[in-house]
Structures are given as C-alpha cells and as structure tokens.
Amino acid sequence: MNKKIKKIIIAATVLIAIAAIVLYVVWNKPHRNVQSADAAKITATELYRVFITDSAKARNLYVNKVVEVSGEITQLSLNQQSQQVILIKTAIPGAAVNCTMEEKAGDIKAGDLISIKGICSGYISGDADMGLPGDVFLIRGYHKK
Amino acid sequence: MKKLILLLLIITANYHNSIAQQYFTKNGLISFFSSAMLEDIRADNNQVISVINLTTGDIQFSLLNNAFHFKKALMEEHFNDDYIESAKYPKSTFKGTITNLATITPARDGTYNATVTGDLTIHGVTKNVTVSGKITLRSGQVSVNAVFKVKPRDYNINIPATVKNNIAEQIDLTVNCNYEKRN
Numbered sequence: 001m002n003k004k005i006k007k008i009i010i011a012a013t014v015l016i017a018i019a020a021i022v023l024y025v026v027w028n029k030p031h032r033n034v035q036s037a038d039a040a041k042i043t044a045t046e047l048y049r050v051f052i053t054d055s056a057k058a059r060n061l062y063v064n065k066v067v068e069v070s071g072e073i074t075q076l077s078l079n080q081q082s083q084q085v086i087l088i089k090t091a092i093p094g095a096a097v098n099c100t101m102e103e104k105a106g107d108i109k110a111g112d113l114i115s116i117k118g119i120c121s122g123y124i125s126g127d128a129d130m131g132l133p134g135d136v137f138l139i140r141g142y143h144k145k
Numbered sequence: 146m147k148k149l150i151l152l153l154l155i156i157t158a159n160y161h162n163s164i165a166q167q168y169f170t171k172n173g174l175i176s177f178f179s180s181a182m183l184e185d186i187r188a189d190n191n192q193v194i195s196v197i198n199l200t201t202g203d204i205q206f207s208l209l210n211n212a213f214h215f216k217k218a219l220m221e222e223h224f225n226d227d228y229i230e231s232a233k234y235p236k237s238t239f240k241g242t243i244t245n246l247a248t249i250t251p252a253r254d255g256t257y258n259a260t261v262t263g264d265l266t267i268h269g270v271t272k273n274v275t276v277s278g279k280i281t282l283r284s285g286q287v288s289v290n291a292v293f294k295v296k297p298r299d300y301n302i303n304i305p306a307t308v309k310n311n312i313a314e315q316i317d318l319t320v321n322c323n324y325e326k327r328n
Binding site for chain 1: 211218
C-alpha cells in the first residue's frame with residue numbers, strides 16, 4: 001500500500017515538474033529571430049510604391065514579414081530610447097522606409113547604400129494639409145553586410 | 146506686370162510659410178503600462194507619426210498597433226492576436242485640437258500646460274477624450290508629453306476573467322514626441 005502511494009506521489013511530482021517546465025518555456029519563448037529568418041529582398045523605392053499603390057497587396061506580402069530592404073540612406077538619428085533610426089530614400093521626396101534598428105549599424109552615413117533586414121510593420125499616411133508624405137516602417141532592423 | 150504678380154505671389158507664399166507653425170515627427174514614442182496583481186506589462190512604440198500646428202491648434206497622432214514592442218514575445222503575440230486584433234484594426238489614431246491655444250506663445254520658449262480634446266480611435270472604436278499634457282518650446286524645437294488613462298473595455302477590448310489578475314482595468318498611456326519644423 002505504502003509503495004503504491006509513494007509511486008503516485010512520485011508520478012504526480014514528475015507531472016507537475018514537466019508542466020511547470022513547459023509553462024516556463026512557453027511563457028519565456030524568445031522573440032522571432034529576424035537575423036536567421038528567410039526574407040523577401042526588395043528596394044525601398046519598390047516597397048514604398050507597392051504600399052501606396054496597392055495597400056491590400058502590400059499588407060498580404062509584407063506586413064509582419066521579415067524583409068530585406070535596400071537603398072540610399074537619407075538620414076540617421078536616434079529615437080527617444082536611443083535606438084538608431086535609419087531612413088532609406090524612396091521615389092517621393094520626404095517619404096522614406098523608416099527603420100528602427102535592433103542593433104546599431106556602425107560606420108555608415110547619409111548617402112551610403114545599405115541593406116536592412118527587419119520586420120515590416122506597415123505604412124502610415126502623412127498629413128495632406130501639411131504636404132507631409134507618410135513612411136513605410138521596419139522594426140527590429142539589422143544591417144545586412 | 147506679370148513679373149510683379151509672380152514676385153508678390155512668391156513673397157506671400159513665403160510669408161505664409163514662415164508664420165505657419167507646423168511641426169511633425171515620424172518617430173514619436175507612445176508607451177503603455179499596465180500594473181496588475183500578478184505582473185506589470187510595458188510596451189513601447191517608437192514609430193508614431195504626429196503633426197502639430199501651433200497656429201490652428203490641430204494635433205494628430207497615428208501608429209501601427211503591431212509596432213508595439215513587449216519584453217516577452219508571448220505578451221506581444223496575445224496583444225496583437227487576442228486584444229488589439231492588429232490584423233483587423235492595424236492603426237490607432239488621435240485627432241484633436243489644443244483648447245487653450247491662446248495661452249501658448251510660439252515665439253517664446255518655455256513649457257506650457259496644454260489641454261487637448263479630440264477623437265481617440267482604438268480597436269475600431271472612436272471616443273471623444275480630453276487629455277492634459279505639456280508642450281515644450283525650445284529654440285524652434287517642439288516636444289509634447291502627456292500621460293493619461295484608457296480603459297480597454299471602453300474600446301470593446303475584452304479581457305477574459307482568467308487573466309484579470311494579469312491585466313489592469315486601466316492602462317496608462319504615455320506620449321513623448323519630439324517634433325521638427327515643417328518648412
């Protein structure tokens with residue numbers, strides 16, 4: 001009898017331990033690995049063009065997907081949380097593919113050509129009254145050398 | 146004569162530009178914070194497009210919900226899939242006006258208290274809200290700071306009873322935007 005109880009207690013403890021480990025792993029699962037993910041390669045000009053001409057298509061193809069965007073850097077800055085922000089030129093003046101970097105890209109300057117791999121979050125329109133064009137946004141960017 | 150008209154047009158156009166106090170940012174920061182019994186949840190969105198016109202008092206914000214970054218991937222997933230439903234409602238926006246614009250002198254540097262009233266749209270639901278914040282003017286630079294509370298329930302965001310100890314009934318929204326002048 002005692003042996004049976006012992007067995008039950010051991011089995012229950014093992015089960016609880018496994019459940020706890022599974023919960024812990026699920027709870028702490030890591031963010032998507034952008035660097036190793038497959039990415040569609042596209043120029044900033046083309047990505048921006050698709051968003052402003054066919055937003056449904058752009059959403060299907062690019063939103064929440066890892067993309068590798070290439071083009072000319074127009075501006076480098078830091079946001080309020082000291083993350084690097086790189087603007088890549090499009091065909092429309094004042095409009096950019098606006099990339100927030102996960103890892104700071106060193107040794108680059110405005111005018112350089114760059115490829116950035118990141119997650120495309122979408123397009124936000126600007127302000128018509130102000131004549132301000134919108135941007136296409138990339139988050140968690142990595143400089144692709 | 147034609148030349149004179151052209152010249153006048155150019156002068157008036159430039160004059161108009163120089164008096165219109167228009168500012169914008171495409172990398173403003175909006176964060177939210179939820180403090181509940183079991184856990185604190187914080188998320189940041191650094192890709193807020195905002196425009197502010199200190200001549201008319203118009204102020205607008207828009208952001209993509211899927212650009213909120215959480216510490217835990219699972220939280221980010223639940224936020225996008227179960228609560229804000231970012232595939233169905235990709236954007237959150239605010240469109241309003243500064244109601245005490247007369248007390249703000251664009252030409253004078255300083256920090257001004259501002260009250261803004263307008264339409265806040267989250268999760269496809271639009272509510273009229275009034276928010277108090279601060280507008281700081283410093284050598285041609287403008288920044289806006291505000292903290293206010295939002296109830297997810299007001300925007301038809303249902304939080305199941307099973308996680309009510311994990312997510313607060315009221316979420317703190319923090320706005321922190323630095324603007325540049327639009328010429």
